[in-house]
């Protein structure tokens with residue numbers, strides 16, 4: 068096998084993961100694929116070995132005599148003087164245990180990992196993050212894919228004579244361009260080559276999958292995954308996670324899903340399992356975090372309490388005393404929790420007689436006690452030794468936090484990430500009045516959406532108005548179908564159907580009686596509503612004109628949705644041609660260069676997928692995501708600062724009124740005015756078109772044709788009838 072695909076040398080002591088990773092990336096950049104694969108794999112192996120050694124040593128040293136950390140301060144009789152006395156008794160205990168444990172860990176690490184132990188393999192926090200994000204797998208998948216397998220034949224190549232001579236005795240060797248094989252051995256090698264090809268694709272797909280499960284919004288990888296799925300050599304089993312996923316999460320999700328379907332009895336074992344797994348994982352994480360490593364986030368710890376939402380309710384179906392124990396366990400975390408207290412009262416009432424023997428679950432009691440002991444130590448270190456510690460738990464009782472730290476921690480917690488960012492240009496003062504006037508609310512501004520010139524506004528349409536516009540889209544599509552127009556496949560994906568309706572077409576259909584004129588009228592009104600709001604918000608000093616208005620519905624095509632990796636609308640900017648490689652955006656045709664602001668007014672949310680997202684100009688990094696819903700407007704400037712796309716719509720139909728605004732009056736939407744005029748033709752005439760007066764009306768498409776012929780000039784409908 069080529070070096071990259073051969074099994075790793077299991078026995079050798081691991082080398083430092085960061086050095087291996089750096090060498091792997093260098094090889095990758097140089098296009099030396101096989102060495103890149105070998106080095107990246109070795110980096111992953113070494114990091115895993117380090118993790119295992121840490122966990123094992125941590126578990127061993129925790130049981131070492133004298134190394135057990137004193138969990139709690141001895142009970143303090145009085146407020147101040149008592150706690151000072153207690154502390155002076157406690158500190159030497161803590162110090163001795165900590166030193167003893169550190170010594171044990173150092174010795175154990177050296178035994179497991181060779182001289183220098185864990186410290187030698189220590190990885191900086193930036194690289195820790197890269198590993199946590201599974202970045203090596205992204206490089207690995209490409210490198211696997213690229214490992215060269217062609218056989219070069221010495222007689223046809225310009226290999227030096229010495230090599231050719233060697234091939235008389237040695238059947239093949241690995242050269243810079245792949246295998247070099249003597250002619251007599253060629254058939255054997257060709258067969259092996261086929262197997263090798265499959266193996267490398269299998270590994271490439273597995274590495275891609277491993278990266279993708281941790282980075283599901285990575286658009287480049289989405290595309291790569293779609294390609295792997297189409298490759299004939301790749302089997303479904305290839306898409307496996309090369310890092311074991313945290314098992315409890317899957318069990319927890321299953322449990323919650325069952326609970327949501329009122330299957331409490333079935334949910335219970337899953338939730339219980341999730342709880343046990345997460346407790347075990349906390350244990351292993353705890354061991355893994357010990358030793359001379361930078362502090363790790365204790366993400367998993369939340370799992371220990373995460374199950375409380377369903378567990379005690381679930382248990383109510385069967386065993387009441389267990390239910391009581393579970394609620395009492397929840398109350399250990401959140402003693403004031405209203406719902407838990409109510410549930411407790413209810414279970415106790417059902418139980419009848421009081422059962423003083425019932426208490427919180429033992430495993431949870433142990434967990435809480437231990438966590439609190441650790442927190443006591445961590446806060447102590449924070450207060451007195453200058454250590455930093457970010458408590459991941461929302462349930463830590465306030466009394467546990469040293470008074471001196473409380474105020475600062477509260478401030479930190481309330482500080483939102485965007486408070487650190489430079490202030491954005493402020494919306495003008497009259498903007499608030501505009502909102503008030505329109506009954507619209509600003510749900511997210513540019514800062515909250517991680518960008519500039521972006522906003523989410525709600526309340527632009529009432530549910531009834533959404534209904535009218537959805538009906539308009541539906542009627543227009545049906546009238547199209549009647550005239551042989553089947554709605555077309557989306558220009559962006561073969562898995563969706565796409566229907567678009569312009570304002571003029573809507574007005575024409577209304578005049579032809581194929582759609583209600585109320586819908587067509589509303590379309591015009593609403594587009595003007597959006598325009599005036601967009602102008603007030605983004606361009607109060609310079610008029611904006613509508614340049615194009617399009618009612619668009621995207622529908623999932625049934626039965627074609629399994630494992631879809633494509634997007635409903637690929638990432639793009641609205642007024643320029645985006646080059647994700649350089650992050651540049653060319654403001655030139657075929658882009659609609661005169662578009663200055665975009666508006667997406669959503670009409671519904673009863674579909675699956677289909678969220679709008681914004682990215683960096685690299686078209687890969689998602690910076691914000693918005694779920695469509697009736698009356699929600701996403702407004703943004705149309706340039707490179709706002710690349711956006713739409714996730715696949717995998718079920719149902721998603722309808723949007725898409726609008727573009729321009730500062731250039733010459734690009735004002737002519738059709739909007741025409742539609743307006745068309746609809747303003749005397750109302751009566753339309754009423755005369757009522758079917759009651761025409762029991763056998765000609766098909767709408769014919770009538771439509773006639774009106775269309777007149778488009779642009781006000782049609783003389785009466786004469787035609």
Ligand SMILES: O=C(O)CCC(=O)C(=O)O
Pocket residue numbers: 636641667679711712713723725
């Ligand atoms: O429908 C959406 O949410 C986005 C559509 C879009 O970006 C476009 O049509 O340019």
Ligand SMILES: [Fe+2]
Pocket residue numbers: 639640641665711
């Ligand atoms: Fe767009």
